[in-house]
Amino acid sequence: MSGDTIETQISAGARSAQDRTSEAAQAELLRRAPVGLMTIDLQGKVIAHNDMLALWRGWAPDEAPGALIGENALGWLSAESRERCVALLSTPALSEQQFREIVIDGKTMSGDLAPIILNADLVADESGQMLVHVALIDATERGRFERELIEARRSADRANDQLHDLQERLRHQALHDPLTGLANQALLEEQLGRMLLAATRSEKPCAVIYLDLDGFRSINQECGHAVGDELLRIFGRRIQSVCPDGGIVSRLGGDEFGLALGPTDDSELRALTERILEQARLPLRELIGDRPLSASIGAVLWAPRPGEGAPLARDFIAAADQAMYAAKRSGKNRATQCMWSDIVGKW
CATH class of the missing domain: 3.30.70.270 (Reverse transcriptase/Diguanylate cyclase domain)
Incomplete structure (x- = not known):
């Protein structure tokens, strides 16, 4: 570094600051994501999570950061779903694996079961330890979002139909005599x-x-x-x-x-x-x-x-x-x- 010019050192420092800013922005984005996100080990222990997951587990907003670290996420599942996830996590992970759109039953804070959609990626950290990045989506909420999306699309279709009808009426008015209805x-x-x-x-x-x-x-x-x-x-x-x-x-x-x-x-x-x-x-x-x-x-x-x-x-x-x-x-x-x-x- 002693042989570097001042300009090179300044440039390197600027890049480092930009990287830190980018990493902080990404971390904040994940923390505030509207779906539950967490990282667990192969035994289900929570290593990190975002606020939405803690809120889903019943924590207050001001208590959400870090509230679930150390818990075993498998304990939030029904017995059948827990066995299913244990089987997935025990699969030899010689390379990266992905699990998509797996519906499992999770326990709410009241003890009731509710459907959850699981998406997971098995990855190795810098030391070679296998970790699992998990996204949990409340299926009932997803269903509501999908219904809202369908209704939004229907509303858009109705708006397009109304726009088409308006355009046709305007074209008709532009090309027809208002008194007789004949062409102009x-x-x-x-x-x-x-x-x-x-x-x-x-x-x-x-x-x-x-x-x-x-x-x-x-x-x-x-x-x-x-x-x-x-x-x-x-x-x-x-x-x-x-x-x-x-x-x-x-x-x-x-x-x-x-x-x-x-x-x-x-x-x-x-x-x-x-x-x-x-x-x-x-x-x-x-x-x-x-x-x-x-x-x-x-x-x-x-x-x-x-x-x-x-x-x-x-x-x-x-x-x-x-x-x-x-x-x-x-x-x-x-x-x-x-x-x-x-x-x-x-x-």
């Missing part, structure tokens, strides 16, 4: 985009329809907003009743509605717009009396061609909107239908 424009564009992409692969046409109700503004003013809202809900249901499977109906705002349709053709699209016009003309005397109601419709069909990219969903909807205004300019209560290829770049 964001969802229409999302679904139409998928239909357009599918059409490029299948090379089958798809279509979009844009419509509004003729005369709705005057009805809303004369009959009140409550009547106008109910009219929109009824008309939304009517459109849904004639929409083909796989299509999506949306309310775009005010009295404007949109439909996106998967594989279809010119004649099917024309027939659908006629059915929508018929639905709009159906009387609602109990709601608006004899006031007339009709619809103006714009419908655009896109027939994919090899090598041609699909239009953007918002552009496709905008084209149908322009076709709807063409129907209005032509006198309302009618549908204007065209091909995407005939109008692209013209509006």
